[in-house]
Amino acid sequence: MKSPLRRISFNVVLRLFASGREISDEALLRSVDQCRSLSALQKLHFEVASRRPLASDPAAAIKLMRAYALCGDPVGARRLFDESSERNVVFFNVMIRSYVANGRSHDALFLFSDMVRLYGVRPDNYTYPCALKACSSSENLAGGIQIHGSVTKLGLDSNLFVGNALITMYARSGNCLDARSVFDEMPHRDIVSWNAIIAGYSQSGLAEKAMELFREIRQSRRPRFDAGTMASILPAMSNAKQADIELTRAVFDEIRGRNLISWNAMIAVYANNSLPSEALNLFIKMEKEEIEPDVVTLASVLPACGDLSALSLGKKLHEHINKKQMLPNLILENALMDMYANCGCLPEAKEVFSNMKGRDVVSWTAIISAYGMHGRGREAISLFEQMKDSGIKPDHIAFVSVLSACSYSGLLDDGNHYFDMMKERYQLVPRLEHYACMVDLLGRSGQVEKAYDFVKKMPVEPNERIWGALLGACRVHSNMSVGLISADHLFRLVPKQSGYYVLLSNIYARAGRWKDVSVVRSLMASKGIKKSPGCSIVEIGGKVYNFYIGDRSHPRTKEIYAELEALLGKMKEAGYRAETDAALHDVEEEDKEGHLLAHSEKLAIAFALISSGEKTQIRITMNLRMCGDCHRAAKLISEIRGREIVIKDCNRFHRFEGGVCSCGDYW
DSSP states (O other): OOOHHHHHHHHHHHHHHHHTOOOOHHHHHHHHHHOOOHHHHHHHHHHHHHHSOGGGOHHHHHHHHHHHHHTTOHHHHHHHHHHOSOOOHHHHHHHHHHHHHTTOHHHHHHHHHHHHHTTOOOOOTTHHHHHHHHHHHTTOHHHHHHHHHHHHHHTGGGSHHHHHHHHHHHHHTTOHHHHHHHHHHOSSOOHHHHHHHHHHHHHTTOHHHHHHHHHHHHHTTOOOOOHHHHHHHHHHHTTOOHHHHHHHHHHHHHOSSOOHHHHHHHHHHHHHTTOHHHHHHHHHHHHHTTOOOOHHHHHHHHHHHHHHTOHHHHHHHHHHHHHTTOOSOHHHHHHHHHHHHHTTOHHHHHHHHHHOSSOOHHHHHHHHHHHHHTTOHHHHHHHHHHHHHTTOOOOHHHHHHHHHHHHHHTOHHHHHHHHHHHHHTSOOOOOHHHHHHHHHHHHHTTOHHHHHHHHHTOSSOOOHHHHHHHHHHHHHHTOHHHHHHHHHHHHHHOTTOHHHHHHHHHHHHHTTOHHHHHHHHHHHHHTTOOOOOOEEEEEETTEEEEEETTOOOSTTHHHHHHHHHHHHHHHHHTTOOOOGGGGOOOSOHHHHHHHHHTOHHHHHHHHHHHHSOTTOOEEEEESSOOOHHHHHHHHHHHHHTTOOEEEEOSSOEEEEETTEETTTTOO
16 A cells, blocks of 8 residues: 555646646656546656657656556556557566556467567566466466466566466366476475465365365464465365364464455355354454445345344345345345245245346345245246246256255146156256155155165165155154165165154154164163254344253243243133154153153244234244154144244245144155
8 A cells, every 4th residue: 555645646646737837857757656547647747758758768668557557557558658669578578567457368479479479578486476377367278378388488487476476377277287297396385385376276166175285384384374264275175174263264364464355265165064153253343343235245144144034134134235236136036035045035036036127047046946845836836837938948956946946835746757767858967965855755645665666776885864854754654564664775875864764753653662762772882872952943033043852051941931822721621632752752752742742842932922922923943854743733723822923944845824724744
């Protein structure tokens, strides 16, 4: 940043110039260096030219050329270049850099080619990095390889700036082996070198290689990380393990003077690795530091709001987007639609969709999926047909959304129709996700044996999701034989996944086989496997509250349990009888009833009832599948208290109103 004194001197020169008063040559040339306005520069150019012949004054000509480049006018710079009678290597370097900086890489390479051939001027260690940058920008790998050969002959390949430019050139063209070879042979490296090679690996999908280097620079005495490093490593971090996320956060914390790129990188790492709470907390911290979010920030934060059902923050972000007139923007509109859908606000999601000036297959897929998750399968199918009629060709993910919608609503014939359409009309080879949808659809429809036959005939090896869908169907329809087969496959595929042990235990419990329940639980204990605790999240007054089964940590615990007891009495009057098989304990019925009463979703409902207005919709997000007893209780509570309750479990949405659930008791 230029000092205030120099800025003032420039302004003074302009005023003196406008008044016609005499200005010294030194002040005039200093003003050229500081000028960033093309119109002002043209006036200064005229004044300089009137005092001295620029054709024979290379220093003044070079100053003006640089100024024209900074003002975005490489044509003006080239005019001075052509008029000069003493073109040395500095002239060529300035002109080539001017072209590159203003996006005219082809012109830069043409001039570079003419240096020796037409003008007899040899490039130096400043020329080659600019020429290589032009090759990178224009994706001219062949030209870059030729330049690499030239710098090697001249011994300039060991130059830091040349080496960095070579790494970037090879990495951007996808030649990571050559980029790494240059990197490894460099006698000296700086942060630019590390950023370039890490970015190359990341952009080429070589996440592990990028992470290896990231750890190496972290553990060694290398230059301090900067925002560029964070931006470089972000693509590789999208599938990072927990330890890598912790490492990235440690590095983020070390960065001094963090800018928006750094914040966006860290927020995206959290959002892309299923850590929405961390993403939102970091975003809130960013706001406190008065850093204004951009499109990249919002595109990461909005899905996190949806994951946590943080509707208040999501609406606030929507207001910010409208205030800053960021729409239309396809990425943001898709993110807004996804946020509203995942917060259970289907009308708002549809409104965003309806107001979009342009839609892509992602937009259609998002709204189809939203209707499917809310149990409105017929409308999801209608939207799928509208997408086809609009001329947008459905892709693999679009078919997943419509097949899932059929599954959620029990539309078996429609599901079969779209599965066949995908293969026959669109020649799309089904993936494991599509097979999983079909297994789920058959299983939910009660055709468990047929679903198992479908799995056995699949042309690909079934994965965890497929066997999990089959095991879930066996739990719902109490199919012990297929359930045991499914569980056996799952225990071999994912031996540490607690949810499948719980499903098998549930199947045994429904059959009253409590000894087998104990065997499953003993097996879990011997392997050190713990059941994931049920957690229900509810937002009240813009604040998010978490409840766990049997939770008594909330300051209003007494009121919450008192409300539950009162509700239990009302529900029993309406004919409620606890579905004690969901308790999964071989204990007295009264104890089972007490256990069920303390399920996290019931605690969250009770808290919302005593903490919000009578007409306020209750929204709850769960980390597990809603149990049958809580599902029945929620229906009755919605009727008793006259409240609309929306619960998002790990499978779908349930909208309870007037004693009825939108899923039609099919989930």
